[in-house]
Amino acid sequence: MITNPPTASTERSRDAKRRKKKKTQEREDEKQPRWKSQAQQQIYSSKLRQALARVNLGSASPKGKAVREAADRVLAVTAKGRTRWSRAILTNRLKLKFTKHKRQRRARVSVHRLKAKGGASVQRKVRFLGRLVPGCRKEPLPVVLEEAIDYIPALEMQVRAMNALFNLLSAASSSSSSS
Amino acid sequence: MLHCANTSGNLAGDMTVWERQRARMKWQEEQGYFSAFDALFSSSSQDSFLLPADSGCALGEVVAQAQAQPQPKPRPMNKPSVHGFDESSSISRTFSCPPALVEPRPTGSSIGKESSKKRKPEKLHNAKFVTENDTKDKRIKLGSDDDEQSKITGSPNSNANTDSNKRETCADTSNSKQNSKVSEIQNQKPDYIHVRARRGQATDSHSLAERVSILSQLFTQVRREKISERMKYLQDLVPGCNKITGKAGMLDEIINYVQSLQRQVEFLSMKLAAVNPRLDLSIDDLFEKEVFPCAANFPNIGMSSDLTNSGYVQFNSPQEMVSYGGLDTVINPPYMGLKRSISAHVSVPETYLHSVGFSSLNFPIPSCYIAQFDLIFLIM
Numbered sequence A: 001m002i003t004n005p006p007t008a009s010t011e012r013s014r015d016a017k018r019r020k021k022k023k024t025q026e027r028e029d030e031k032q033p034r035w036k037s038q039a040q041q042q043i044y045s046s047k048l049r050q051a052l053a054r055v056n057l058g059s060a061s062p063k064g065k066a067v068r069e070a071a072d073r074v075l076a077v078t079a080k081g082r083t084r085w086s087r088a089i090l091t092n093r094l095k096l097k098f099t100k101h102k103r104q105r106r107a108r109v110s111v112h113r114l115k116a117k118g119g120a121s122v123q124r125k126v127r128f129l130g131r132l133v134p135g136c137r138k139e140p141l142p143v144v145l146e147e148a149i150d151y152i153p154a155l156e157m158q159v160r161a162m163n164a165l166f167n168l169l170s171a172a173s174s175s176s177s178s179s
Numbered sequence B: 001m002l003h004c005a006n007t008s009g010n011l012a013g014d015m016t017v018w019e020r021q022r023a024r025m026k027w028q029e030e031q032g033y034f035s036a037f038d039a040l041f042s043s044s045s046q047d048s049f050l051l052p053a054d055s056g057c058a059l060g061e062v063v064a065q066a067q068a069q070p071q072p073k074p075r076p077m078n079k080p081s082v083h084g085f086d087e088s089s090s091i092s093r094t095f096s097c098p099p100a101l102v103e104p105r106p107t108g109s110s111i112g113k114e115s116s117k118k119r120k121p122e123k124l125h126n127a128k129f130v131t132e133n134d135t136k137d138k139r140i141k142l143g144s145d146d147d148e149q150s151k152i153t154g155s156p157n158s159n160a161n162t163d164s165n166k167r168e169t170c171a172d173t174s175n176s177k178q179n180s181k182v183s184e185i186q187n188q189k190p191d192y193i194h195v196r197a198r199r200g201q202a203t204d205s206h207s208l209a210e211r212v213s214i215l216s217q218l219f220t221q222v223r224r225e226k227i228s229e230r231m232k233y234l235q236d237l238v239p240g241c242n243k244i245t246g247k248a249g250m251l252d253e254i255i256n257y258v259q260s261l262q263r264q265v266e267f268l269s270m271k272l273a274a275v276n277p278r279l280d281l282s283i284d285d286l287f288e289k290e291v292f293p294c295a296a297n298f299p300n301i302g303m304s305s306d307l308t309n310s311g312y313v314q315f316n317s318p319q320e321m322v323s324y325g326g327l328d329t330v331i332n333p334p335y336m337g338l339k340r341s342i343s344a345h346v347s348v349p350e351t352y353l354h355s356v357g358f359s360s361l362n363f364p365i366p367s368c369y370i371a372q373f374d375l376i377f378l379i380m
Helices: A004-026 A036-054 A063-078 A082-098 A104-119 A122-132 A141-179 B002-011 B014-031 B033-046 B056-064 B074-095 B109-116 B125-139 B146-152 B156-168 B172-188 B191-200 B203-237 B247-289 B298-316 B322-339 B342-356 B366-379
Strands: none
Touching: A036 A063, A036 A141, A036 B247, A063 A082, A063 A141, A063 B247, A082 A141, A122 A141, A122 B247, A141 B203, A141 B247, B074 B322
């Protein structure tokens, strides 16, 4: 039961990746790297599975955050670094791994949020949105909007893929534990 | 020049706007309008004015006083004058950033009203948004007041901010466009220049300010179009934004949506973290059931790390996943010897395989690893 869907999906993802290599050259001037396509989701899911398998026993206590960060990293990789947020995610994770100041960084983000939430001017909202989208903290409005235009479908795809992955894994693990 | 404007900023309405401007300028020349506006505006600008709600009345009075010729149609003239004064004064207000009040706009659009309200506490940066709103409103109002606005922003108040707007601008083509437009306008309005000279302002500043104001107008228009285009795109992306117009509401919706998506991702990652230990166990079980010769992988830690490193070196040249592979190899080898189980460090070379594709598999793997890779793909 386990074998059939995963092999099909991995083959599909491999084929999709080969096809996508050709497609990216054609579609380079597109705004989104097709976050809504099934191929992208397959690619993301397969990479996420690998990353999760690696993450599992790496860090026991902040496991939730580790999974989240792995998911974001894989998402950024799937974006192929064409957008600011994807590049920011990759560089930030790298910096964090080397400097090991993860918790401080999180605290800083929340403090900024508290400061800037009051006052409903457009500019404050732009800054706040810039903080939500990774890597767009000090960018002006058109840049932030453009990043959001790419980031939102990417997040949607991430949610879809993680849902599907969770269902698959829970089904697989339940069946394996039962058998 | 207008073609350049059209191509650069998709300002489809610009040509007609400028044509209308010229027509209107000619009409107003006959009416002696320029002097009135200029008089009113220069005096008010020098006074660091606050515009009360009855500014229309004040304007009407000044117009009546300043104009020698009798006005055959006071009402239609007052209406555009009020508009023009509203817009221009609002523009100059934003440029000089005084605490101005909101003016009543007879035909203001919703965006215009929003922008006028926003003008109160705003800083220089926000002034650009407002000017964009204003420029858009002008275009909505069939450019009836653009000519007045362009003249009036020639006042010294506008210079400070148009310079700041100018900092953002970069195109030389638009400069030339501005200059040609300015020269056109100058040719058609000798009275205006006269009046400004009488008011103690240099004619040079008129041309310079005119140029700068037109430049800023164009660029804010372009910027404004970019922002509105992206806002429309986001309206389609974010569900439930069809009814909301205006930047603030849209931004609120976008912020809420992004936050909700990120929360969902967080939630799902928690769920996946809970599921994952079971996945690990299942992999281990399957490993034990399957036959692979290298049952003791732990002594091979050193070897596997060398393998992964060499594999990384070989995989470095192919293409897409270089950055990903780089990150993982840099990070993983230190972890390799420490806490890794079979599934973990076997899966590391598997990622390289997977990222590049089986077709380009070209580093020597012992057969035990190959069996494990097949196994992993079966499971995954």
